[in-house]
Amino acid sequence: xxxxxxxxxxxxxxxxxxxxxxxxxxxxxxxxxxxxxxxxxxxxxxxxxxxxxxxxxxxxxxxxxxxxxxxxxxxxxxxxxxxxxxxxxxxxxxxxxxxxxxxxxxxxxxxxxxxxxxxxxxxxxxxxxxxxxxxxxxxxxxxxxxxxxxxxxxxxxxxxxxxxxxxxxxxxxxxxxxxxxxxxxxxxxxxxxxxxxxxxxxxxxxxxxxxxxxxxxxxxxxxxxxxxxxxxxxxxxxxxxxxxxxxxxxxxx
Amino acid sequence: xxxxxxxxxxxxxxxxxxxxxxxxxxxxxxxxxxxxxxxxxxxxxxxxxxxxxxxxxxxxxxxxxxxxxxxxxxxxxxxxxxxxxxxxxxxxxxxxxxxxxxxxxxxxxxxxxxxxxxxxxxxxxxxxxxxxxxxxxxxxxxxxxxxxxxxxxxxxxxxxxxxxxxxxxxxxxxxxxxxxxxxxxxxxxxxxxxxxxxxxxxxxxxxxxxxxxxxxxxxxxxxxxxxxxxxxxxxxxxxxxxxxxxxxxxxxx
DNA sequence: GGCGCGATCATGTCTATACAAAGGGGCAAG
DNA sequence: CTTGCCCCTTTGTATAGACATGATCGCGCC
Numbered sequence: 001x002x003x004x005x006x007x008x009x010x011x012x013x014x015x016x017x018x019x020x021x022x023x024x025x026x027x028x029x030x031x032x033x034x035x036x037x038x039x040x041x042x043x044x045x046x047x048x049x050x051x052x053x054x055x056x057x058x059x060x061x062x063x064x065x066x067x068x069x070x071x072x073x074x075x076x077x078x079x080x081x082x083x084x085x086x087x088x089x090x091x092x093x094x095x096x097x098x099x100x101x102x103x104x105x106x107x108x109x110x111x112x113x114x115x116x117x118x119x120x121x122x123x124x125x126x127x128x129x130x131x132x133x134x135x136x137x138x139x140x141x142x143x144x145x146x147x148x149x150x151x152x153x154x155x156x157x158x159x160x161x162x163x164x165x166x167x168x169x170x171x172x173x174x175x176x177x178x179x180x181x182x183x184x185x186x187x188x189x190x191x192x193x194x195x196x197x198x199x200x201x202x203x204x205x206x207x208x209x210x211x212x213x214x215x216x217x218x219x220x221x222x223x224x225x226x227x228x229x230x231x232x233x234x235x236x237x238x239x240x241x242x243x244x245x246x247x248x249x250x251x252x253x
Numbered sequence: 254x255x256x257x258x259x260x261x262x263x264x265x266x267x268x269x270x271x272x273x274x275x276x277x278x279x280x281x282x283x284x285x286x287x288x289x290x291x292x293x294x295x296x297x298x299x300x301x302x303x304x305x306x307x308x309x310x311x312x313x314x315x316x317x318x319x320x321x322x323x324x325x326x327x328x329x330x331x332x333x334x335x336x337x338x339x340x341x342x343x344x345x346x347x348x349x350x351x352x353x354x355x356x357x358x359x360x361x362x363x364x365x366x367x368x369x370x371x372x373x374x375x376x377x378x379x380x381x382x383x384x385x386x387x388x389x390x391x392x393x394x395x396x397x398x399x400x401x402x403x404x405x406x407x408x409x410x411x412x413x414x415x416x417x418x419x420x421x422x423x424x425x426x427x428x429x430x431x432x433x434x435x436x437x438x439x440x441x442x443x444x445x446x447x448x449x450x451x452x453x454x455x456x457x458x459x460x461x462x463x464x465x466x467x468x469x470x471x472x473x474x475x476x477x478x479x480x481x482x483x484x485x486x487x488x489x490x491x492x493x494x495x496x497x498x499x500x501x502x503x504x505x506x
Numbered sequence: 507g508g509c510g511c512g513a514t515c516a517t518g519t520c521t522a523t524a525c526a527a528a529g530g531g532g533c534a535a536g
Numbered sequence: 537c538t539t540g541c542c543c544c545t546t547t548g549t550a551t552a553g554a555c556a557t558g559a560t561c562g563c564g565c566c
Contacts, residue, residue: 006527008548008549008550009549009550010549010550021431022431023431023469024430024431027430028430034515034516034517035516035517036516044550044551045550045551045552046551046552047550047551047552048549048550048551050517050518050519051549051550053517054517054518064516064517064518065516065517065558065559066515066516066517066518066557066558066559066560067514067515067516067517067558067559067560067561068516068517068559068560069515069516069517070516070517074430075426075427075430075431173328174328177280177281177327177328178274178275178276178277178328182488182489183487183488183489184486184487184488184489185335185438185460185486185487185488185489186460186482186485186486186487187440187441187458187459187460187480187482188440188458188482189442189456189457189458189482203442203456204442205440205441205442205458205459205482206440206458207438207439207440216275216276227440229439229440229441229442229458232439233437233438233439234436234437234438234439235435235436235437235438236335236435236436236437236438259557261518261519261520262519262520263519263520287545287546287547288546288547289546297520297521298520298521298522299521299522300520300521300522301519301520301521303547303548303549304519304520306547307547307548317546317547317548318528318529318546318547319527319528319529319530319545319546319547319548320528320529320530320531320544320545320546320547321528321529321530321545321546321547322545322546322547323546323547
C-alpha cells in the first residue's frame with residue numbers, strides 16, 4: 001500500500017464495507033465482527049470504526065443492537081427522492097423560455113370547509129387568505145396551471161408583493177426558507193376552465209400535484225399544480241439508501 | 254436543570270440548533286460562533302459539539318468551511334421522498350384484499366432497439382429476457398397493470414419461479430436485495446388493451462410509473478406500472494432536509 | 507420446570523488531546 | 537497595483553480511555 005489516500009480513513013472503511021454489502025458478499029443477516037475486532041483488522045481506533053459503522057447504520061445498511069452486535073440489514077422497500085422544483089427551473093432545464101402570467105388575485109377569508117381542507121386549526125378561522133391563479137409558460141405554450149392560497153397570517157408580506165412579476169412559489173421560498181411540505185401526485189382528466197386555460201382538449205390526462213406547506217404548526221400555502229401529461233414527467237433516482245439523490249421534471253418520452 | 258434527559262447530549266444540541274434555524278432566529282447566512290466557543294457555551298467537549306454540527310451540515314442546514322467558520326445555509330429547492338412500495342402493501346394499506354393474476358409470460362431475446370430503450374450495454378445484446386404482464390387487484394377490481402422485463406443474465410433464477418403465484422416485484426426484491434432504481438412518473442390517457450385490462454374507459458387518466466432497476470452496471474428489470482387515476486395517488490412528505498420521511502399510495506380524495 | 511435477578515458483553519456516548527488540511531489575510535517583491 | 541508566498545485561524549480527523557446503556561445468558565431459588 002504505497003498510496004496513502006487523501007480521503008479520511010473512516011470514509012474509506014465505510015465505502016469498503018458498503019461495497020461488501022451491495023455486491024452481495026455480505027448478504028442480509030450477515031453478522032459482522034464486533035467493533036473492537038474490526039477496528040483491529042482495519043488498523044484504526046474503535047472511535048473511527050464506530051464512526052463508519054454508525055454512518056452505515058444511519059444509511060440503513062446495518063442494524064446495530066447492544067449485546068447482539070451488528071448485522072447487515074434486510075432489503076427495504078423501494079423509495080426515491082423526487083425533487084419538486086421551482087417551475088421556472090423545470091422549464092429552463094428543458095431549454096425553453098419561461099414566462100409567468102397572473103390570471104387572478106383575490107384577498108378574502110376562507111369558508112370553514114375550505115380551512116378544514118387545508119388542515120388549518122379551527123381557532124384561527126378568520127385569517128385572511130390570498131388566493132392566486134396563474135399560468136406558467138414554456139416557449140409561449142401553457143406548461144403548468146397553478147392555483148394557490150397563501151395564509152396572510154403566516155406570510156403577511158405577501159399582500160405587498162406584485163405577483164404579476166414575482167412568481168408566488170419563488171417568492172415564498174425566498175422569504176420563508178425553512179418550511180415543511182406534503183405532496184400528493186395524481187393523474188386526472190382535465191376539464192372545464194382548467195382545460196381551456198392549459199389549451200388542451202377536455203379529458204387530456206394531466207399530473208395534478210397538491211402541495212401543502214407548513215412552518216411549524218401553521219399552514220402557509222396550499223398549491224395545486226396541473227401539468228399536461230405529454231409535456232411533463234417526474235423522474236427520481238434511487239440509490240441504496242444513500243442520501244444524495246436527484247430528480248427533476250423532464251420532457252416527453 | 255434538575256431533569257437530566259435520557260437523550261444523548263449531542264442530539265439535544267442538534268435539535269436545539271436546528272430549531273433556531275427552522276424557526277427563523279438564525280436566518281440563512283447567519284454566522285455561528287466557532288466550535289470551541291459553542292462547546293463552552295453548551296458545556297460539552299469540542300468533539301461532542303463537532304458531532305452535532307457535522308450532522309447538521311450533513312442534513313444541509315449548515316455550511317462549514319475551514320477558516321471561514323459555520324454559517325446557516327440558504328434554503329434549497331423543495332424535494333420530497335416518494336416511497337414507491339410493493340403493490341401488495343399499497344393495497345393492504347387501503348384495507349382491501351389483494352390478488353395477483355399473471356396474464357402473460359414469455360422468454361425471448363430483445364430486439365436491439367428494445368435493449369437500447371433499457372439502456373443495456375451493446376455488448377450483451379443476446380441476453381435472454383423474461384417478459385411478464387399481469388394485473389394487481391384490490392377487492393376484485395383491477396388496481397394496477399404491470400408489464401415487466403427481467404434480464405435472465407442478471408437474475409437467472411427468475412426462470413424457475415412460478416409467477417402465477419409469486420408477484421414479480423416481491424420476488425425480485427427478495428432475491429436481489431441491493432439494487433438501484435430510476436423512476437419516472439407521467440400521466441397518460443389509457444388506451445386499447447391497457448384500458449380493457451384495467452376495466453376502464455379508453456381515455457381515462459392514469460399514472461404511469463416506469464422503473465428501471467440496476468445492480469452495479471447491468472440492468473435487472475424494467476417495469477411499467479399503470480394505475481387508474483381516481484384510485485391511486487402518490488404522497489410524499491418533506492421535512493427540511495431531514496432523512497426520515499415517508500409516503501405511500503393512498504385512496505381517492 | 508419456571509421465574510427472576512445479576513453478570514457479562516457489545517454498542518453508545520463523552521472527554522481531552524493531538525495533528526492535518528484548507529482557506530484567508532497580510533506582507534513583500536516586482 | 538499586482539503577484540506570489542507564508543502564516544494563522546478554523547474545521548476535519550484520529551486516538552485512547554472511561555463510563556453508560558441495554559440486551560442476553562445463565563445461575564439459583566422456588
